[in-house]
Amino acid sequence: MRRFSLRSPLTFSLASLNFLENPAPILEKMREAGAIIPLKIPMIGRIWVTTTYAATEDVMKGRTSFFLEGQSVGKSKSAQMPWWIPKGMRLIAANMLNKDEPDHMRLRKLVDQAFRRQGIREMRPTIERKALLVLNKAPPAEFDLIKHFARTLPLETISDLLGVSAAHRDAFAHEAGKISDVSSITKILGTLVALKRLISLVRQLISEARRNPQPGLLSEMLASRDGGDQLSEDELIAMVFLLLFAGMETTTNLIAGSVWALHQAPEQKAWLLADIENRRETAVEELSRHVSSVTGSKPRYVGHDMQLHGQNLSRGERIMALPIAANYDPSRFDNPAVLKLDRFPNPHLSYAAGIHFCLGLQLARIEVQAALEVIYREFPNLTCSAPKYLKRPGSRTVKEMWIKTN
Numbered sequence: 001m002r003r004f005s006l007r008s009p010l011t012f013s014l015a016s017l018n019f020l021e022n023p024a025p026i027l028e029k030m031r032e033a034g035a036i037i038p039l040k041i042p043m044i045g046r047i048w049v050t051t052t053y054a055a056t057e058d059v060m061k062g063r064t065s066f067f068l069e070g071q072s073v074g075k076s077k078s079a080q081m082p083w084w085i086p087k088g089m090r091l092i093a094a095n096m097l098n099k100d101e102p103d104h105m106r107l108r109k110l111v112d113q114a115f116r117r118q119g120i121r122e123m124r125p126t127i128e129r130k131a132l133l134v135l136n137k138a139p140p141a142e143f144d145l146i147k148h149f150a151r152t153l154p155l156e157t158i159s160d161l162l163g164v165s166a167a168h169r170d171a172f173a174h175e176a177g178k179i180s181d182v183s184s185i186t187k188i189l190g191t192l193v194a195l196k197r198l199i200s201l202v203r204q205l206i207s208e209a210r211r212n213p214q215p216g217l218l219s220e221m222l223a224s225r226d227g228g229d230q231l232s233e234d235e236l237i238a239m240v241f242l243l244l245f246a247g248m249e250t251t252t253n254l255i256a257g258s259v260w261a262l263h264q265a266p267e268q269k270a271w272l273l274a275d276i277e278n279r280r281e282t283a284v285e286e287l288s289r290h291v292s293s294v295t296g297s298k299p300r301y302v303g304h305d306m307q308l309h310g311q312n313l314s315r316g317e318r319i320m321a322l323p324i325a326a327n328y329d330p331s332r333f334d335n336p337a338v339l340k341l342d343r344f345p346n347p348h349l350s351y352a353a354g355i356h357f358c359l360g361l362q363l364a365r366i367e368v369q370a371a372l373e374v375i376y377r378e379f380p381n382l383t384c385s386a387p388k389y390l391k392r393p394g395s396r397t398v399k400e401m402w403i404k405t406n
């Protein structure tokens with residue numbers, strides 16, 4: 001049976017404000033249509049998406065059936081390279097999230113150690129201190145949480161982890177901030193200029209780290225590269241970009257989304273604040289599920305003709321797993337649209353599953369826990385206005401969210 005065809009995509013939009021502001025009713029309609037449905041997504045094109053927990057998990061875990069690299073299915077391009085990235089800048093996409101095995105594992109092994117649970121736990125006091133420092137610099141009374149806190153904390157944290165010197169952080173923040181919006185040709189041009197500057201900044205960082213090694217992942221990766229590992233200079237640059245981009249905006253959006261979700265559920269917020277030290281871990285799991293800041297995975301190629309959850313898929317077609325669809329599937333979560341901070345167990349797929357499961361999930365959890373602790377300790381009576389989302393598929397990217405501190 002072939003229920004749908006990519007030639008006739010359904011009209012649901014993952015980038016519409018309706019979806020970004022209130023995804024549950026649209027996800028329900030998508031699920032009613034089928035577990036795997038065809039959409040036409042801006043900047044991505046015609047693609048299958050998953051709408052249930054089971055289908056999402058199958059695509060995420062199907063390492064022999066779904067591929068990121070085009071050559072695995074006889075294509076020249078990777079499944080998700082945006083058409084607007086010029087050839088000269090494509091090196092930044094040579095990262096593990098765009099690779100199949102064995103290259104993926106080779107790259108992941110180089111940084112795995114740095115992201116181990118224990119090591120990341122030890123960063124908690126530093127992250128908490130930094131969170132307070134950043135928040136104390138915000139304007140009094142009323143400010144944009146994204147601009148003055150939620151964007152800075154993840155950038156500072158990854159910069160610490162990499163060992164980026166203070167001298168370069170402002171430049172990073174400045175250029176990186178321009179990269180997220182690719183919703184029009186003019187914005188794409190701005191993004192390309194920023195990308196070019198960032199690539200040369202990273203090259204500069206690498207040559208400084210080579211001349212004068214500092215504690216941090218960058219010097220460690222350089223040492224292993226120069227010590228004979230096959231990590232090329234381009235792969236090293238790509239790794240830095242991946243860590244910056246996979247780890248910054250995702251966390252920013254989860255911090256903002258969490259504050260908004262708690263604002264809308266005051267009894268849940270009160271429950272959390274009554275014993276935040278003991279409740280923060282379960283609470284942040286539920287916030288990760290409920291906010292689902294990453295709505296879709298990178299597109300994958302279908303490796304061979306197959307029937308999956310009642311839908312025929314053909315080799316070479318593309319498919320995206322939607323963590324948000326899994327997280328809102330009522331067959332897996334009771335009342336998924338409701339925020340229940342003590343939800344347990346909570347097998348959400350916000351950080352993916354399978355070989356590409358999020359490398360930074362421990363770091364993200366601790367950052368968000370620290371962010372919430374500091375925000376509510378400093379401003380227990382804060383109120384906030386609704387987040388303003390960028391109309392982009394794949395993530396719930398908050399461009400602005402104002403809070404009043406008393």
Ligand code: HEM
Binds near residue numbers: 246247250296356364
């Ligand atoms: C709320 C925060 C975060 C969320 C929701 C999130 C979510 C995800 C998801 C869904 C994937 C899989 C994507 C796919 O398969 O297409 C992923 C992969 C990845 N994430 Fe995260 N992430 C977060 C924070 C971070 C942080 C803080 C870092 C590191 C500093 C990070 C580094 C990575 C890397 C390196 C990968 C690729 C892993 C691989 O290909 O093996 N993430 N993340």
